[in-house]
Amino acid sequence: MIDAKDRLIIEVLQGGLPLVPSPYARVAESLGMDEQALLCRLAELKARGVIRRIAAAPNHYKLGMTSNGMTVWDVDDSQIADLGAHIGGLPFVTHCYERPRALPDWPYNLFAMVHGKDRGEVEEKRAEIAGILGSACRGKDILYSTRILKKTGLRLKPKGQTPCSA
Incomplete structure (x- = not known):
């Protein structure tokens, strides 16, 4: 199980990290928390198996793998x-x-x-x-494959949002 803060962290990160020199600092700031606290929570989520990894997802077509x-x-x-x-x-x-x-x-x-x-x-x-x-x-x-249909993982809906209100 995750608490409200963990859920918010996942919701913010599921769209990807910002492309800035210090992405975790930027995310932490947007969540109103310290960067080190964010990194500790992410490490705990990974250790518990809630998240598997945070990784780049290259577009293999643009890399020539067509x-x-x-x-x-x-x-x-x-x-x-x-x-x-x-x-x-x-x-x-x-x-x-x-x-x-x-x-x-x-x-x-x-x-x-x-x-x-x-x-x-x-x-x-x-x-x-x-x-x-x-x-x-x-x-x-x-x-x-003949075309790309989906290039995302699981996405959590913001709390309180129902499928019909999306």
């Missing part, structure tokens, strides 16, 4: 935790997660997003993942 594929894999359930952690740790995998299968139409339970300058590069990365999964993988596919 081919994007969600690789999907049917991985043996007894090995998915170890293999998923390994795949998620690869430098070219931006997100990796396990999802339940939707049989009989969707046998895939491991998802890993990869980006490349073209489909050839994405396919090379997909082949590397396939090599790591080896015989634990019973099937695979890839879903290529």
Whole structure:
């Protein structure tokens, strides 16, 4: 659980840090608190698992990574935790997660997003993942992106705002 101050900090930061020389000082000032107090609260929120990280979110299209594929894999359930952690740790995998299968139409339970300058590069990365999964993988596919639909994480609504008043 979070208190009202923690919630306010999250609401302010969810839109990103200001692009100024001392962004935490600016955020702290806007919240009426000391920068060190803000940093301590953020460290506590991270330690409790309320927030995972504060990080830059580059636009991969503007970086020249215009081919994007969600690789999907049917991985043996007894090995998915170890293999998923390994795949998620690869430098070219931006997100990796396990999802339940939707049989009989969707046998895939491991998802890993990869980006490349073209489909050839994405396919090379997909082949590397396939090599790591080896015989634990019973099937695979890839879903290529055609456009960006969303580039944000979870957003808290300001307290007291309902979906209809937004």
